[in-house]
Amino acid sequence: MPQTRNRRTGDDSGTAVNNMVGETAVSVPRFPVAYASAWAPSARRTRWVVVTRCPFCGAGHVSYAHEIERAGGLRRPGCRPGARYWVAVARTYTGEVAE
Secondary structure (H helix, E strand, O other), X not given: OOOOOOOOOOOOOOOOEOOOXXXXXXXXXXXXXXXXXXXXXXXXXXXXXXXXXXXXXOOEEEEEEOOHHHXXXXXXXXXXOOOOEEEEEEEEEOOOOOO
């Protein structure tokens, strides 16, 4: 990866410096977002079923969660080793929750 000269500081480190505080800014990795549908537990199922459309291969990936709060977040797809994507639950389908 070629080094670029920073316009604000004039150095070749590739990082920006906040002049007000004097601290170096750290870049945050960005992950592609996959919007998911989540189905509530039913009579025979005890976990939430989460289905996402993979941003890498376009296929649907199925995952499970014990609680709806843990259904979203960072995931690793099985189709591309080393890749990661962010899951955002867009639709929730509820029914009779098994007790």
